[in-house]
Amino acid sequence: MDDYLYYLANASLTxxxxxxxxxxxxxxxxMTVIHxxxxxxxxxxxxHPLTPQQHGDFLAYLNELGIPFPSNIRVQMALWSxxxxxxxxxxxxxxxxxxxxxxxxxxxxxxxxxxxxxxxxGYCPETLA
Numbered sequence: 001m002d003d004y005l006y007y008l009a010n011a012s013l014t015x016x017x018x019x020x021x022x023x024x025x026x027x028x029x030x031m032t033v034i035h036x037x038x039x040x041x042x043x044x045x046x047x048h049p050l051t052p053q054q055h056g057d058f059l060a061y062l063n064e065l066g067i068p069f070p071s072n073i074r075v076q077m078a079l080w081s082x083x084x085x086x087x088x089x090x091x092x093x094x095x096x097x098x099x100x101x102x103x104x105x106x107x108x109x110x111x112x113x114x115x116x117x118x119x120x121x122g123y124c125p126e127t128l129a
Contacts, residue, residue: 002046002047002048002049003044003046004042004044004045004059005041005042005069005071005079006042006043006044006062006066007039007068007069008039008040008041008065009066010039010040011040011110011114013040013066014033014040015107015110015111016065017105018031018033018105020061021044022104026046026058027047028044028046028104029046030044030103031044031101031102031103031105032045032082033100033101033102033110034078034097034098034100035098041069074095074096078091078092078094081094082099088102098113100113101113
């Protein structure tokens with residue numbers, strides 16, 4: 001398998017995944033992060049399939065932090081559009097999803113989104129902790 005789609009409860013867990021992937025242990029092609037009111041959707045696409053050992057280790061890691069995301073058609077279409085090269089702004093407009101990051105795992109994108117969202121609200125919801 002070279003594609004992983006997970007739901008994470010908060011920003012801290014999402015940041016942990018981004019940091020973990022930045023270590024370079026896995027052949028990451030891209031990581032997409034979508035924020036929803038109730039949590040975060042993270043898609044990780046590998047450059048090539050992992051070995052059975054790597055796949056098992058990676059699934060174990062992801063299952064400690066979140067749960068597999070049962071994708072809906074809107075999220076599937078948004079993810080596919082990003083993968084085919086459409087701009088995040090265009091995808092957000094068309095599918096009404098909050099694309100936080102798409103490309104190399106990037107902690108800064110996630111942190112910036114979190115700070116802007118919290119400052120706009122004036123408080124920190126649980127999903128942004």
